[in-house]
Amino acid sequence: MLYSLRKTLSASLIVCLAWLVTNPQANAQNALTYQTPPKEIADLVKAPSTPSVSFSRTGDFMLLLERSGNPSIEDLAQPELRIAGMRINPATNGPSRSGAVENVKIKMTKSGEEFQIKGLPANARLGGFSVSKDEKYAAVTNTTNTGISLWVVDLTTYEAKKLTDEIVNDVMGGTLSWTPDNKILLKAINPNRGQMPKAPLAPVGPTVQETSGNAAPSRTYQDLLANPHDEALFAYFMDSQLMMIDLDGKATPFGKPGMFKSVSVSPDGNYVMVDIIQRPFSYLVPASRFPYNVEVWDRTGKNVKTMAELPLDEVRPTGFDATVTGPRSINWRADKPATLYWVETQDGGDGRVAMEERDIVYTLDAPFTAQRTKLVSTPYRYGGISWSDDNFALFNERWSATRKQIVRVINPSKPGDNGRIIIERSSDDIYNDPGSPLFVTNEYGRSVIQRKGDEIFMTSEGGSPEGSMPYLSTFNAKTKTEKILWRSQAPYYERVVKVLNDNATEFVTVKESTDIQPNYWLVNTRRRVAPIQITNFDNPYESIKGINKQLVKYKRNDGLDLSAVLYTPEGYDPARDGRLPVLMWAYPREYKSAEVAAQVRGSQYRFTRLSWGSPLYWVTQGYAIMDQTEMPIVGEGDLEPNDFFLEQLVANAEAAIDYVVESGVGDRNRIGVGGHSYGAFMTANLLSHSNLFAAGIARSGAYNRTLTPFGFQYEQRTFWEAPDVYFNMAPFMHADKVKTPILLIHGEADNNSGTFPIQSERYYNALKGHGATTRLVFLPHESHGYAAEESILHTLWEQHQWLEKYVKNRK
Numbered sequence: 001m002l003y004s005l006r007k008t009l010s011a012s013l014i015v016c017l018a019w020l021v022t023n024p025q026a027n028a029q030n031a032l033t034y035q036t037p038p039k040e041i042a043d044l045v046k047a048p049s050t051p052s053v054s055f056s057r058t059g060d061f062m063l064l065l066e067r068s069g070n071p072s073i074e075d076l077a078q079p080e081l082r083i084a085g086m087r088i089n090p091a092t093n094g095p096s097r098s099g100a101v102e103n104v105k106i107k108m109t110k111s112g113e114e115f116q117i118k119g120l121p122a123n124a125r126l127g128g129f130s131v132s133k134d135e136k137y138a139a140v141t142n143t144t145n146t147g148i149s150l151w152v153v154d155l156t157t158y159e160a161k162k163l164t165d166e167i168v169n170d171v172m173g174g175t176l177s178w179t180p181d182n183k184i185l186l187k188a189i190n191p192n193r194g195q196m197p198k199a200p201l202a203p204v205g206p207t208v209q210e211t212s213g214n215a216a217p218s219r220t221y222q223d224l225l226a227n228p229h230d231e232a233l234f235a236y237f238m239d240s241q242l243m244m245i246d247l248d249g250k251a252t253p254f255g256k257p258g259m260f261k262s263v264s265v266s267p268d269g270n271y272v273m274v275d276i277i278q279r280p281f282s283y284l285v286p287a288s289r290f291p292y293n294v295e296v297w298d299r300t301g302k303n304v305k306t307m308a309e310l311p312l313d314e315v316r317p318t319g320f321d322a323t324v325t326g327p328r329s330i331n332w333r334a335d336k337p338a339t340l341y342w343v344e345t346q347d348g349g350d351g352r353v354a355m356e357e358r359d360i361v362y363t364l365d366a367p368f369t370a371q372r373t374k375l376v377s378t379p380y381r382y383g384g385i386s387w388s389d390d391n392f393a394l395f396n397e398r399w400s401a402t403r404k405q406i407v408r409v410i411n412p413s414k415p416g417d418n419g420r421i422i423i424e425r426s427s428d429d430i431y432n433d434p435g436s437p438l439f440v441t442n443e444y445g446r447s448v449i450q451r452k453g454d455e456i457f458m459t460s461e462g463g464s465p466e467g468s469m470p471y472l473s474t475f476n477a478k479t480k481t482e483k484i485l486w487r488s489q490a491p492y493y494e495r496v497v498k499v500l501n502d503n504a505t506e507f508v509t510v511k512e513s514t515d516i517q518p519n520y521w522l523v524n525t526r527r528r529v530a531p532i533q534i535t536n537f538d539n540p541y542e543s544i545k546g547i548n549k550q551l552v553k554y555k556r557n558d559g560l561d562l563s564a565v566l567y568t569p570e571g572y573d574p575a576r577d578g579r580l581p582v583l584m585w586a587y588p589r590e591y592k593s594a595e596v597a598a599q600v601r602g603s604q605y606r607f608t609r610l611s612w613g614s615p616l617y618w619v620t621q622g623y624a625i626m627d628q629t630e631m632p633i634v635g636e637g638d639l640e641p642n643d644f645f646l647e648q649l650v651a652n653a654e655a656a657i658d659y660v661v662e663s664g665v666g667d668r669n670r671i672g673v674g675g676h677s678y679g680a681f682m683t684a685n686l687l688s689h690s691n692l693f694a695a696g697i698a699r700s701g702a703y704n705r706t707l708t709p710f711g712f713q714y715e716q717r718t719f720w721e722a723p724d725v726y727f728n729m730a731p732f733m734h735a736d737k738v739k740t741p742i743l744l745i746h747g748e749a750d751n752n753s754g755t756f757p758i759q760s761e762r763y764y765n766a767l768k769g770h771g772a773t774t775r776l777v778f779l780p781h782e783s784h785g786y787a788a789e790e791s792i793l794h795t796l797w798e799q800h801q802w803l804e805k806y807v808k809n810r811k
Contacts, residue, residue, distance in 0.1 A: 032794075034793065035797040036797060040543065043543065044544070045793060049069060051065055059109055070788060076791075081237070082749075083225055085222070085286020086172070086223065091146060092143055092146065092147050092166075097787065100126060100143065101125075101129075109522065118160065119161055126143075127143065128170070130177070141176070147165075149162055149165060167189050168187070169188055170187070174261075174263055177263060180445070184244075185243075185244055187240050187263060189239070190239040190241040197233055219708075223286075224282075240257060255272075259277035259278075260277075264332060268444065270366070271338050278309075284314050285313060289313035294309075296368055304367065317348070320400035321351030325344075327342045329343050334444070334448050337366070341361060343359050343360065357379065358377075359397075360374055361375045362375060363412075374415055374416055376418055376419065380399045384396045387448050388451060392412075393449075394407055394437065395408045403426045405427040422475075426592070426596050428597075430601060431599055435458040435461065435471075437450065437457065438459060450504070455476055456474065456475045458473050459472055466490075468602060472499075474504075486525055495509060506525075509521050519535045544616070547608065548570070549608060551564075566625070566665070579670075580624040580670075582626060583671075586626075586628075586673070586675055587678055587679040588633055590641035590713070590714040591634045597632035617796060624666055631649060633648050634648065642729060649686060650689055650690045653690065671692070671693055674799070678713055681698075681702055683742070684763070685731050688735070689737065697743045697799055698744050698745070699795075700760075701744075702754045705726040706726060732766055735767050742772065747791075749780075749782055749783050752784035761776070
């Protein structure tokens, strides 16, 4: 099976390989096999993963999902089709990059009994878990090297069995749905789709795109369609036939075949809503923005109502408050048997147009023959509805430009009544965030708000000047006051994950501390008995259990409060052991309020868990680590944060360095800085506009902002509206100023919008052309986040070599 070279090698890798061939000295320098970092670091990478947990709707039991470790580079090197913004494994008709569960256990919440699921497939790669309404069965998919099959787990006998052959079509997710009568509606491969289209030896003509004058600003998406053959491949792999599968494995075709974007069964099971992708496709936007029809089918698969015929979404105004015209977010009401609701913009999708009614929410009851009903409207953007019953729902609205977030109580039985505001806050303000509502399961098996009259049960992160201390509360929708029912206590970080009764006096928490592995506990506040530990997951990082962790606070030169989490090696004493080399890791954030920007985020009591990209590995090598180093960029009122990006970024770094040096921990001459994605962008800017650091590490970043001309991160203005901002913030434009060694690492298959591999390639060339000390590492087959064990270990080796040479042993 052959694919075009474009599908298997990015343009950046081709250029890189060509450069190596024509530059023997560079070729000799860079022709490496995968390397391994020091044993202390490698052992931490290879530590076993902790099972993930999924609760039943009632909370009576939990699924313990044991995941496999990092895949090998051979796994990532399997054939991959990159089209329409998706990455498809053509051998399986599913996603080419996804995690998998290899084993499942059931643990009873109150008794603690644990049961191994028997009959699972050998070498299982499970996904798509879904529990039936009566909680007697769980449906799951299993992926092999040749396809995806459907399995069911009997939750009363704890036995699994295979229901179908490898017929599942999972290229766009949303693969299976339970009906109330315990059947599974499955998105299957259309058995009549024929053979996969073959690439022509020669094109039949040029590839042409044309515009008729309508502005169509677009983000810099990756992996888009590029020619008619790509279009044919997309249509082939999307071609699906819905199947109704019973518990004996009998499969009955349901409705007509199509390119299904999503499938949703009504709460009462009498209707199915389907989103079906239509032509024409686009070479400018991914499949999520292709034309599609929204249809409602009855129990026989007959279309009884076409709710919308949505056109190609190429032409959209700029800005984060821009949206599409026509119906969007069409969903079933959770508290009704078969009622649809959706939102329609009144401003043409342009947030810059002043409107009193910007978004309107409509509803329509089965059998969908009446006129729609206007439920509620907002002068902002619709942010979703949490349903309770016909007299109570929470309506969310937002405005990204000002970070405004509003929650209103509405009465669905009184259409047109916009209700009353109960919460109005900045979405960045964690000190005054009452949290999110808890949910219970209603008679339809759907999640609705847990409340008693006007009292809404809520959980909050509990942000405070001392860090996050999560809590459980009731929020009174009438008085707008909250009553805290339970709160995490130092030195632990504990949060409620499942409430088990109507009064929220019995619930399950996840409890952790700096060196205590997170585990699940049963708490009962009414009986006032000691909490009972449910799980006993081991600490996978025993070797760093004794390291020191501290939430530290300090001030910027303008008085803004900042914070970071400081780690030092086990037993370290500044007075006795002297100053350490420091690795500072950060990610900038923009704010519209200095007061909110100064808030402490995170908790010093969180368990020290390592991910592939963590800087904490180097605490084993004698470094002090400043992690989660706050890098706020503030622009209040009509001012935009990015107008002050460089000066505030450098001021943030200066304040952090001053703190770690004045505390006696850090050596001012041996401080490195690093970050991933926008953190890499930050790193490059700090090295361009200051001489504060000994070295930098920049992973998978974007450095030339003219390559993201229609906005980036939280910058809503286009390049043509704010050219000075794009120029000043682009490290590429200031490559001549970099005198500090900088390591660039990038996945050659990066599909994140804006961070094309060419960003690192061009930035490296600019640095090299101006005599900077730099190194560029491309990781084959890796995307924006790195997955293969070989890639992760090599990345850590590269970073370790860089830090040892230019920071720890700096001359």
